[in-house]
Amino acid sequence: MIFGSDNMAPVHPAAMAALAQANTGYTTSYGTEDAMKQVTAQIRDLFEAPEAAVYLVATGTAANALALAVYTQPYQSVFCHELAHVNMDECGAPEFFTNGAKLVELTGADGKITPDTLRAKAAGFRNPDIHRVQFGSLSIANVTETGSVYTPAEITALTAAARDCGMASYLDGARLANAIVAAGCTPAEMTWKAGIDVVSFGGTKNGLMGVEAVILFDPQKAWEFELRRKRAGHLFSKHRFLAAQMQAYLRDDLWRQLASRANAAGAELEQALASVDGFAPLYRRDANLMFAKWPRAGHERAQAAGAYYYDEPEAHGKNGAPDDLLTARLVCNWNTTSEEIAQFAALVRG
């Protein structure tokens, strides 16, 4: 009954096997190995982007911060939702990698930004105005930090608003596989066809050991990305082991299988809890992640029996109420079983 985070889950056997298979003899290092060439070709195919530049890093924060740095000058800004991972959960990595760009917080229901909110906030900056930071980039996440999923149409509208301001658009895809599955669209439809300039395609939360692809649809940004990755210590010498994981992820659409299972588990979990007395979701759930509240006794029973998940009181600002409801963030993953969901729901229900 572990719903703490998809990064607490084990690595999928196929990824482990790929690592073992990659460990044969000598290979050139720093991403020059053949496996990386294949990864690039496969991702270009998958995203229908034959010119795209593709790079691998080992953490989601590295992917986010490097992608934003390529598109945001120090005297510019990143517009994002106030609850965004880049804004709240990376100890200022985007500010570090961009050399001090400002993250501009937007609000919005279900962790989503709307084009109207973006335009209204942007208007307050009166760009170009020498006294203000300038527009650099828009950063959205899909799946969002609160568990909802933007549709391709929503992304298209958002990136259009961003483009009107002169902003590039980044999609934090730490859970991109889950978002694509949830939206029922193609990778291209969710990204460049929707106006996204650069996207991360996360593997770590979806069954890999530690790999995220960053896909730059404008290959002219490739060299700068490479230099920033190296300078940030994120170019691996034994890079073949990143490439191997990504190969496993792409083979037979493993990424899709795993995300499908995680999303299905999320739906099961929501349904199982829905009948709990006092249960109330905080945001719309579209994938494998949800925030919800229910009476304290249900928490105590589940936790006493070994259930593990995060309490997220302050950031989501809903707790401490006299009504004795406590908030939880619950995350399913590729490895979550229907049995543990049922067991957990039974405990919560009491």
Place this chain on the structure above:
Amino acid sequence: MIFGSDNMAPVHPAAMAALAQANTGYTTSYGTEDAMKQVTAQIRDLFEAPEAAVYLVATGTAANALALAVYTQPYQSVFCHELAHVNMDECGAPEFFTNGAKLVELTGADGKITPDTLRAKAAGFRNPDIHRVQFGSLSIANVTETGSVYTPAEITALTAAARDCGMASYLDGARLANAIVAAGCTPAEMTWKAGIDVVSFGGTKNGLMGVEAVILFDPQKAWEFELRRKRAGHLFSKHRFLAAQMQAYLRDDLWRQLASRANAAGAELEQALASVDGFAPLYRRDANLMFAKWPRAGHERAQAAGAYYYDEPEAHGKNGAPDDLLTARLVCNWNTTSEEIAQFAALVRG
């Protein structure tokens, strides 16, 4: 009828005379001249702070950003009002000088933060939490960006809340003279006695050509400040001309005389406009600066006759209403005459 900014005003004759007087023969450079020793001694006296380190820079942005950099690590944050100059009007200077610290926006009536708002926002950061930026400093301005003035008691309460979180407290004193006059307190009461760690004492907006003193009450921070100032290109070689201006400012409390006149003009202006039909202040005015709205026709009459002031619609979020009221920011200064106020009010009134 110039109410555009106190930095549009001329330099007071005493400051001009001091520049001429300082221009005799050779002097050592980079702040080692005797005049600076006297400035330090005088400011220590004025602020009743015999150990304080005192430095001069030429712009308010330099003063703010350097002071914050000394007290805020890159992985930390600066808590400030969302309308603060450091947040909105310096093109990201605090982020640059701190190497990427995050400015955390607080809201509050009249451009002021309250201890409760500060504590509530801080709670959401759950510090120490490795995923969040850490608490670095609180930055408040007096006079605030909207024209109100914190009392020493209010500052004391705020810095206590900040200290509870482990934050240092910076007071942006671009208009400190005006704030001190408005509050009827001593410089010490408004600063270190109220828990402030570092303060700027602005001269540029109050009759000087371009000088701000930065006063660090903890002399252990002095050397780091000096290094950061040099590294930022803000250590003047012909520093004697900064010192000379500050000497003029301190002589016979010129700073107080000029601020008193500017504040009095602000009060006159507010009173003169109060009877205008449809006139409505946006914030409390305590010193020489105010935001207010009134019918469009009054704006047109005044501007046609040569009145000059800023429209600040977006940042202050009050315009565009169908009621035909337009917002203005009006700033008086040491040189504002009662005649131009009367003339302006008459035009607005129609």
Place this chain on the structure above:
Amino acid sequence: MIFGSDNMAPVHPAAMAALAQANTGYTTSYGTEDAMKQVTAQIRDLFEAPEAAVYLVATGTAANALALAVYTQPYQSVFCHELAHVNMDECGAPEFFTNGAKLVELTGADGKITPDTLRAKAAGFRNPDIHRVQFGSLSIANVTETGSVYTPAEITALTAAARDCGMASYLDGARLANAIVAAGCTPAEMTWKAGIDVVSFGGTKNGLMGVEAVILFDPQKAWEFELRRKRAGHLFSKHRFLAAQMQAYLRDDLWRQLASRANAAGAELEQALASVDGFAPLYRRDANLMFAKWPRAGHERAQAAGAYYYDEPEAHGKNGAPDDLLTARLVCNWNTTSEEIAQFAALVRG
């Protein structure tokens, strides 16, 4: 016949087995797993440093740049050999992580700095002098970039000279295991007992997949290191797989066995080449790495037969001579066999 780099070598089977073993079920993330607690305890034991803070990162550049950032302010400097990896091979990572500290280049035979060179260079900075960058840290590598090894006595003398200037001392230990084996000393003797404040203990070049430990002998620096690591995107969510590798490395002194083999191979290789006509080492070789030159024909024969190694002409400034001698960097590793050495030497000899 691969002498390109120790990072082209495969991962040792024990490390692969440890990864598989760590992949059982759920674990907490971000370094909070039990395995990391054991790693910390084991490294404290190995280094006889019961208070040391121990962290894992995945690349040598991350280890170097983070360690230096903790000990070097932006307005300070890092003194290092002009050929140092931190100076030449990290695309400016130390400058990035320190927010712009200056790397001050020292010269010295065999890639080594001497206390006299350090003192002489430092004297030129006349610290404290507001116009100069200040002394921050000394960075040395062991094994050095050219293949020599500092003895504990040499390190002690160097760190004493650094301390006299107020510099902290960092030891880049990407090949620390090889250096310890070569010097025949204990880890403690080569590090804190010799005045080192912070050291990296590299695994990637010595049989692991991608792990370096950073050991801070002053635990008061721990939290800052953690924050900088997170902010740089170098805190792994599935951190257990870093810990697992390091556990394998520490078990039965695997690090020592592998380094011993690599060093022995280096000695064999040097000996085998010594009799080649025209063979000349560029620097003293103490471990698994050497630079040498020999006639062009020998290079051509070896490379035609599949030998792989780097030509390093410019940085080491010895090529282009009319004598037809070409320089090579040759690196052995834990997996290098006596057979390939013999085969290679035979080809070079012709």
Place this chain on the structure above:
Amino acid sequence: MIFGSDNMAPVHPAAMAALAQANTGYTTSYGTEDAMKQVTAQIRDLFEAPEAAVYLVATGTAANALALAVYTQPYQSVFCHELAHVNMDECGAPEFFTNGAKLVELTGADGKITPDTLRAKAAGFRNPDIHRVQFGSLSIANVTETGSVYTPAEITALTAAARDCGMASYLDGARLANAIVAAGCTPAEMTWKAGIDVVSFGGTKNGLMGVEAVILFDPQKAWEFELRRKRAGHLFSKHRFLAAQMQAYLRDDLWRQLASRANAAGAELEQALASVDGFAPLYRRDANLMFAKWPRAGHERAQAAGAYYYDEPEAHGKNGAPDDLLTARLVCNWNTTSEEIAQFAALVRG
């Protein structure tokens, strides 16, 4: 007998008069005043560069660091002479403003770089190589830090070598007036006609209070420069007083008159000292600045009589010799009289 620095000298009366004249009533701020428009037009005329963007800052370090930041990415480098002001005397300002670019030191007689030295050093970087910092810009100063002057032909050859590497070329013109006078060329011949992309035109050391113009020959860099200047706190609100000084400087070629006098004084001083027993210049003197050594007794006599100048032993590495010769840096300025030169030389001679 003050030969300490040209920044110890008084401000020329014409500049003081211009300040007084500019202090009439209200003006718009932040460089939007009419006077700045005139300055731009005049400098475009003087430099025969009708498209150039022209900005004013108050310190030479600000001018240098901002200009370099516009042309040097964080992952790039600035090639400069090891004795350059940007390298040795700005506490790392270029590193700060560029967000961590690396300054690459070149050697060369008389404080000058040659194209051969530049090409040889550049070759060692093997750009493009992901492990190295990339080529960003070349920075030279004229007058150089040691008192020599590059001819337009020398600059042309250097910038051509830089361009071959993909580097832009910056000319630190803190003493540009002196260099132009010494070379007997036009401002255009020394700058854009010689391949310079951006130049500072210093006033502070040549009779102004604190103004340097930065001239960007590529107007496409203008807006970025403006943003960086603002973000660095170097955009003055009462900017009219910078413009006024520069207007005085340009009127009737005051800059040329003052530099001519300073250079002539330099020549007089050199000639007067040449006959001193044991006198030896360290570098070629072409303008108002020289380094020389002579016996200790001469120093003691002059200093006892009130002469003031800098000893520069370490950076210029020539002192401490057993021969009892001590090095001095001697700087003349627009205000230096033939009488003080004669008096000084007599004292040194004994």
